[in-house]
Amino acid sequence: MTSTAAPLDLLLLPTWLVPVEPAGVVLKEHGLGIRDGCIAFIGPRAAAMKLAANEVRELPGMLLSPGLINAHGHAAMSLFRGLADDLPLMTWLEKHIWPAEAKWVDEAFVRDGTNLAIAEQLKGGITCFSDMYFYPKVASDCVHSSGMRAQIAMPILDFPIPGASSADEALRQGIELFGDLKHHPRIKITFGPHAPYTVCDANLEKIRVIAEELDAAIHMHVHETAFEVQQAVEQTGERPLARLARLGLLGPRFQAVHMTQISEDDLALLVESNTSVIHCPESNLKLASGFCPVERLWQAGVNVAIGTDGAASNNDLDLLGETRTAAMLAKAVAGSATALDAHRALRMATLNGARAMGLESQIGSLEVGKAADMVAFDLSGLAQQPIYDPVSQLIYATGRDCVKHLWVAGKQLLDDRQLTRMDEQQLTATAIAWGQRISGHSE
Template sequence: MPDASAPLDLLLLPTWLVPVEPAGVVLKDHGLGIRDGRIALIAPRATALKHAAKEVRELPDMLLSPGLINAHGHAAMTLFRGLADDLPLMTWLEQHIWPAEARWVDEAFVRDGTELAIAEQLKGGITCFSDMYFFPEVASEVIHASGIRAQISVPVLDFPIPGARDADEALRKGLHLFDDLRQHPRLSVAFGPHAPYTVSDDKLENIRMLAEELDAGIHMHVHETAFEVQQSLAQWGERPLTRLARLGLLGPRFQAVHMTQISDDDLALLIESNSSVIHCPQSNLKLACGFCPVEWLWQAGVNVAIGTDGAASNNSLDLLNETRTAALLAKATAGSATALDAHRALRLATLNGARALGLEAHTGSLEVGKMADLLAFDLSGLGLQPVYDPVSQLIYAGSREAIKHVWVGGKQLLDNRQLTRLDEERLLATARQWGERIAAR
């Protein structure tokens, strides 16, 4: 047990502190103390200053909140950003993205693309993300070195993919990675069957068995388009979610990404199984996939988190902007201005994401004992005045450029907009080199 009488490693004194849990609370003129990478103190400023601290840092006009959690993405696809825009999903995948992946994706591509994605995410206040892409063992090395927190979802498809000749090889490598990272303080491993239409029943049953045995998450694109549902009805005589339920995949570990097509029966399955839904509004809008009914799900008690999807279909990894889109879209689809208010939108991007990834005991809210995964957002700007509700300003008026500081496990990874572990100039040069190579072919 940590020594509660020992000095704090760092005491932060923001103007506003938003813990997310309890819900809807904004604490003004409070301090947050960090010791051994965890939150050790939350108290009024005068009380906090009575505690010995190795470093005291004033954060005037700043909002301190949990770090954002990007619950779905394909990190290395930053190198395909803008490659094939304004196309329907299956045309985009089959005629452009899959051929490009076959041509370009190797270990170097994944290493460079993942590092670029991590840098972009840290500068946008993201302290944890879920990655579902090829060569996951390479991505894990980059993530480990960067200091960020992540869930690595091992991709499984019925056909050969970069780094695995078939689903069996992908699973074998995934199990090896799971064993390697079992005790890692920041990385966890989940199974990532791509989608119901790319993974057969026998492979899905194998994944279910392994996930149960290892208590691992299952991260999967589900009900992304109406065509996917129609195709499943024609092939299997049942909707994709019904098929997954029949195979035993649904449950608290299951992370259903997209879910733009939800019937009453689908909702009942989500509620009964306690599965999570990962909402990716901007990718769904750009690919004209449909609308996830977030308010309906929320009111029914379904845990809804948020993700950016990959930069090839978004085209940014800006979770703050994504969250604003989610809030506005929820109001339009529900026909109610009260749907997904600003405080609930922030919860979508923090604690709900942690719950979806099985990390709610460690991150997602500012509570004593949790890991110190934090962002400091500067509310002093001209376009953010006056400040009546700082959370409303963050969600409806804020930009990721106003995120000044980011800590993960108490370690500062962004200091006054400067990355502390990653070389931004080198990343820019590398990305441009990849762009020139890919564009030339």
């Protein structure tokens, strides 16, 4: 299971180890060893204790799992958290969010908002996130400094956006950033056409060609609401997903975010193209956008990952809570109590997210040779007792306040609930200052 040539950098001894792959497995009295940022050993505790290790950490009462993967969000929008609540999607966007972005979003906003989001996500057990927002180079700098892992999508719309005066300029920036970071160990650049109703065929075709040349992913809001689909059909006679298929965008590199409206034809397109769906249940619920039929997709063989969406529409970046909501909602939508059981829900929040991003060979499960991206959840509290199935307790009875430790590529970024590289007090003060500035100048 491991080479004994060199000592392990770190040996972890949790009460439960949940590798996610193979599916449904819970290992008790096992150890996990890390060397050079990767998992070098998984085996019984007795065998683990015979190995040389520079550091050994007992994790009593804790469940060690792959780090959670937040497959969709808009990190810097954390600074708009609660700005325009309880409104329909298009009213929320057109009357509140887009005007606020036009007024406030600059490089400083994106830096401060992204750092706030990174800290919140690390404290919630998230080791990798997907971000789709303006000034992606600034966001990637934040990720680099934090030690976290991320997919950064270059936003592309038919009209000017903060940081890019046109779709062509955004594409140029995306290509440049992709080239600059293609060898970065923790950052992956993708292309993010905003939505079918904000990007024309000509620009989508440019994105497809560039993504194919670079072997880059495409991350896009698709079928978020019934209105979006209905409007497209009325105007063009074609459903948005069918249009994307006609233009050649669907495929294993395509990440379709939301997908609350899925016909039999849509499902066939998703299955045939091996497109991933990113499910954002709490944002969809809060904006009354609809319900993604997760169990139907899963049973058809579609890869379904999970995302929080931005804090302006959720209002948190709590992927563990999101996963609990997803599991509950899937049962109600499918009309079946067996839909999306706890083990599959955890898989959706880990390995399925990695697969959607094309990172499944590196992260998403605890396997020898993969990056040591891991989180330790403390299940020793009153509210988790008694424990029959620790994964069920994690999904149905545990909040993100139980996240105790977190590692990315073997580096500990959260130690006993404390951030090791970021100043939480400073981040809080900066966010409060932004809130005062924005609220003081908004009508």
